[in-house]
Amino acid sequence: MSSSTESPTPSATEEDDAARIGLGQRLGSAQLVTAPYPPLVINEVDADTAGTDTQEFVEIFDGGAGNTPLDGHVLVFFNGGNADNASYETIDLTGYSTNAEGYFVIGNAGVPNVGRVFASNGLQNEAAAVALYRAGAADFGNGTAPTTQGLVDAVVYDTNDGDDADLLAALGQSVQWNEDQNGDKDGHSNARDPGGSGEFLAQAPTPGAPNDAPPPAPATPRQVYISEIQGTPKTQTTASFGDAGTSPLLGQNVTIQGVVTATFPDLKGFFVQEEASDSDGDDQSSEGIFVYAPGGFTPREGYRVSVTGTVDENFGMTQIDDDNGLFSIEVIDDGDNLDLIDVPVIDRSDYGGNEEITALEQFEGMKIAFAQEMVVSEYFELARYGQVTLYESERPYQYTQLNEPDVAGYEAHLDALASKRIILDDGNNFQNAATPDGAIFHPQPDGFGTGTQGVNFFRGGDVIEDLTGVLHWSWAGSRGTDAWRLRPTEADPVEFTPSNLRSDAPEDVGGSLKVGSFNVLNYFTTLDDGTGQTTTGQNPRGAHSAAELQRQTDKIVEALVTMDAQVVGLLEIENDEGAATAALVEALNARLGTDSYAYVDTGIIGTDAIKVALIYDQAQVRPVGDFAILDGSVDPRFLDGANRPALAQTFEEIGTTGTFTAAVNHLKSKGSVANGDVAAGDGAGNNDQIRTDAAEALVDWLATDPTGSGDADYMILGDLNAYAKEDPIDAIIEGADDSIGTEDDYVDLLAAHQGEAAYSYLFDGQLGTLDYALANKSLASQVTGATAWHINADEVPLVDYNDDILDAEERSFEEEPSGNDLYEANAFRASDHDPLVVGLDLAPSFNFVAGHDRFEFLYGTSGRDLIESKGGWLDIVIGGGDADRFVFGDETANGRREREVILGYEAGLDEIDLGGASIRKVRGFGNNLQIELDGDRDMIFLTGVGDIDDVTFLNDEGLAFV
Structure with a gap:
């Protein structure tokens, strides 16, 4: 300027x-x-x-x-x-x-x-x-x-x-x-x-006109009971707040006497309750009230006080304040007088919805207690507004997790939930503000941190017995509506009883091979710091700094190590040429001290900022053939502008030779609307038809054997963004013939092995499965178990990878406060979805032909054979007419030189497993090869092939020519 x-x-x-x-x-x-x-x-x-x-x-x-x-x-x-x-x-x-x-x-x-x-x-x-x-x-x-x-x-x-x-x-x-x-x-x-x-x-506003003169002197206050101020449905008016009960003494100057039940400096006031001896005995009128006293004296809990002020309404909550300039507070007794009040004990479900202002109006401002256990059910707002959502007796499930979508049923479900819900709140109503250092109210008295469950931290499913506090009608956080909330007092702090203990490892699922699915919540190596975009030209969504990325990586790696799955489908990986997946695999191998894990190198898949990926333990399994991608170019029903393209790869378990095909998916979310596919109000949410079309395209595609494996075993993995009873899941279960009860049906493995209690995700305080492992019947018979490892859905977001630095582009509530121990390099809250683990005992795809430690002839069959010689100075091996595997495990380092002759090796079909041995040199003789190995300098003679490049070695990447 x-x-x-x-x-x-x-x-x-x-x-x-x-x-x-x-x-x-x-x-x-x-x-x-x-x-x-x-x-x-x-x-x-x-x-x-x-x-x-x-x-x-x-x-x-x-x-x-x-x-x-x-x-x-x-x-x-x-x-x-x-x-x-x-x-x-x-x-x-x-x-x-x-x-x-x-x-x-x-x-x-x-x-x-x-x-x-x-x-x-x-x-x-x-x-x-x-x-x-x-x-x-x-x-x-x-x-x-x-x-x-x-x-x-x-x-x-x-x-x-x-x-x-x-x-x-x-x-x-x-x-x-x-x-x-x-x-x-x-x-x-x-x-x-x-x-x-x-x-x-x-x-009162006077736009374009003279301002009003100062108001006349207020009327002289009169002594009243709190119940007179609160009134009953017969005496209250509703002109100001619709159905809300407005005080019959609104605007009048009054004096009350009562016992201070709770003080909240952040709310700039305190609650007062009438002594039991002065109660009006009417269950329809409240005996408690909030006193708004900004900047003034705040009395302690238990004091008996006299308060003079004006009766007012603040967003439906009756209060006494200084509206007319006659405000005063007098302490009558500075002792503990809490035994002078009655504390009603109520059943939460006997009253209306938590967002209905009339539901608990008769207890407004009073100290109350709940008769039933209240269960911790939602905690996303803990760091944002200091609030936790509790439900009476048990955690609820999403309607369509247990029921077919239905408009009337869904409305009844929501009504029932509302009457069982209460918000447990601290005294801070700041929205999305950075949490002050160390100031996380729950669990009392020391705030949230690491240490002992129930004392230092709580999880979803933990319970509160004899929950007691003052009842306050106020704004309900991110849901954007007002609601009833209970604010604990010093005299009755909240105690969390552990009921859902952490598990250090997934439940044992058995099997010789484990398969996992894990939504890793936006794992990006491109930092979300405002300095750049992803390879697909979009804003990154993950860590905001290198420090946060390291913390995120450590948590995910710990989860993967403990899952110990040999094939894992990953979701919400940065959609790039492979850098993000490679970085995660590199960190995983470094943690294990091996180079076991590798990834299917797909490059960019689709146009979204995120993609699906597959990693695998190459010491245990190997990819068979090429991967395949399902997108809109393959089937127009698969809308890849909304769904992430699916990835399929066939794997062979090296130890058993069994094979199966894993197909990883991430279907369109229920959030933003695509192609006008809005929610029908039946519980299925937005984009249900888009997900259903994609599911039908998926099973039809897999029925064509897109990887060319020739094997009938398929497993669908990933985040399908649909709960168990919704149409997309039904479409997959019915298989390609769209008919239930036939041979191409799929089985929901988590439901089959965990029952209706299965869940992998928490949203709006309700549990459900968005993450799936579905096997077709052929593969389902080889499944030994399936589980969800609850390391994420049950954990408060405070313990995620975010640090206490507010980085560029980071939302204020994501910054963790200093002062409490929150971050640990463990698996808990590595993401927001729980990982799944499935156990398999795959049927061998080879016929076994085993030799002995002596000279012998070994003959293959007309099918696929795995022929393993056991030593001897000379073995003559004759494969059959199909693809065969010749194994040299025991004889390459036993202290003596041995020879093996393979007659009629078929290039492009047969393969050789050297058992980790290295090739010393190769000599060709026309249409025959002589291969000398390191160690004992054993010899392999191949007939029918004259070029080493025509020989397929199972451990090809491990060959070392001397």
Whole structure:
């Protein structure tokens, strides 16, 4: 901004102001008006209105001169919520003027007398400012820091937020005005005192009209019982809050006496409950109330107090506050008087939905207890709002996990859940704010950390017995609605009883071979730090720093090591040429101290930022043939703009020669809508048809043997984003013939081996299986077990890989607080999906022909043979007519030189397993080969092949020619 000689403060006299105007100096691109005119002030600001803020405005006043041009002025909005208090909106006032009475209103379209419109919800509600400058719009682009240069007037305001000292100083102000100073932020604006005090008063808005005079002196308070204030359905009114019970004494000045049951500095108040001796005995009226006392004295729990103030309603919650300026708190007894109150014990399910304001109205503000155990069911909001969702008696399941989709059934399911739910909350209602160091309220008393379950941390499924606290109707976090919540007290802290203990390893699934499926929650080696995009031209989604990536890698690797699966389908891997998968495999091998694991090198698959992948233990299995990809080019029903392309690969278990084909999938989520496939309200969510079409295409594709294996064993792995009773799962179970009960059916292995209690994912406090291993009947008979290892769904996100540094592009609630031990390089909360593990005893695909330690002839069959000689100075081996494998395991290092002659080796069919031995040299004799091995310098003679390149070695990558 160009320099100016204007005064740095808005408090100059009218003479100075007129003189400055007459200077005609330029500020940036704005030409100042040369003719003198009356000084302008910001006369009224209304930043917080009911609902979605459609009545916001800023009023400019010229002192009553009228018709004052506003040319050369801009109105600038500054956001105190930003670190630098930068501007976020600039409104050019050139071409406008005040009306005949001297007012000009800038506001939302529905504001009376508005002269210049800005968008609804356009004014920040937190600590923020509006400022009037002599300048041009170009001088205040978004992101401009506040300044006093060219400043005409400024108002710094808030709605019950702390003072922003930097913003005040930057605009030369000394007071930050609270729009909620009378407890009615939705119904009041900040208006300049018409009496000339220079203060801003909270009053009913008067856009384009004179501000109201100060209110008359309040009426003398009268002594009442809390139950009189709360009222009953017969005495309450509902004019202000729809069906909410509004106090029959609303707006009256009262004095109450009672016992303090809980204090919450973050809520700027405390709860008071009537002594049992003064109860009205009516179950329909509450005996408790919240006292809003910002900045005042806060009494301790158990004190008997007398409180004088005004009866008010705050978003449906009845309270006593300082609305009329007569507020006082007197301590009658500073001892522990909690035994003077009654604490009702209730069954949660006897009352209505947790989001229904009338459900628990008769207990509003009271200390209550629940008769049943309450079970920890949702904890995603713990670091965001300090809240945990509890359900009566047991954890609920998603409706379509146990039931076929149905509109009426789903609605009844949601209603039933709502009546069993309560939110356990601390005293902090800040949304998405960085959690203060060490300040994670649950579990009491020391906050969340590592250590002992139930004391230092809890898991989903842990229980709370005799849950006690004060009942508060308030905002319900990310769900965007108000709800009932229980706030614990010092006298009755919450105790978490472990009921769902951590398991250090998956349940034993048996078998000689294990197969896994693991959604690794956006494993990207391209950092999400705002500096670059992925290979597919999209924003990365994973770790925000190299430190976080290392922590993420360590957790995933620990999970993979403990799973000990020889084939693993991975989901949400960065879609690149292979760097992310390779990095994970490299870390896995480093952790194991071997080079066992490898990955199927697919390169980029599809166009999404993420893809599916396959890793395998090459000491135990080997890929057979090439991989295959299913996308829209293969079957138009498979919409790969929504679903991630499927990956199929056939594997052979080296020890048994058994084979199977793994097909890894990640179908479209239930979140954002694709192709207009919106939820039908039956519980299946968005994109159900897209997932169903993809599932049908998948089983049809696998029926064609896309990898050319010739083997009938198939396993579908991955995140299908559908619960167990939804159409996509039904479509897979029915197989390619779309008919249940036939030979091509698939079996849901987790359901078959774990029953209806199976789950792998938690969403909105409800369990279900989004992750699957489904085997066709041919393979299902070879399955020895299947399990989900609950290391993620049951764990609070606080223990994930995020660190306590707020990196670029990182959301504030992802930053972990310092002060508590949260991160451990273990498998817990490596992702948000639980990994699955399946055990297999594969049927051999070879006929075994075993030799002895002597000279002999070994004959193969007409089928596939595995012919293993056991030594002897000479063996003559004759394969059959199919693909055969010749094994040299025991005889290559037994201390004597031996020879083996393979008659009629068939190039392209037969293969040789050297058992880890290396080839020393090769000699060709026409259509025959002589191969000499290291060690005992054993000899292999092949007839029917004259070039070593025509020989297939099972351990080809391990060959070492000397």
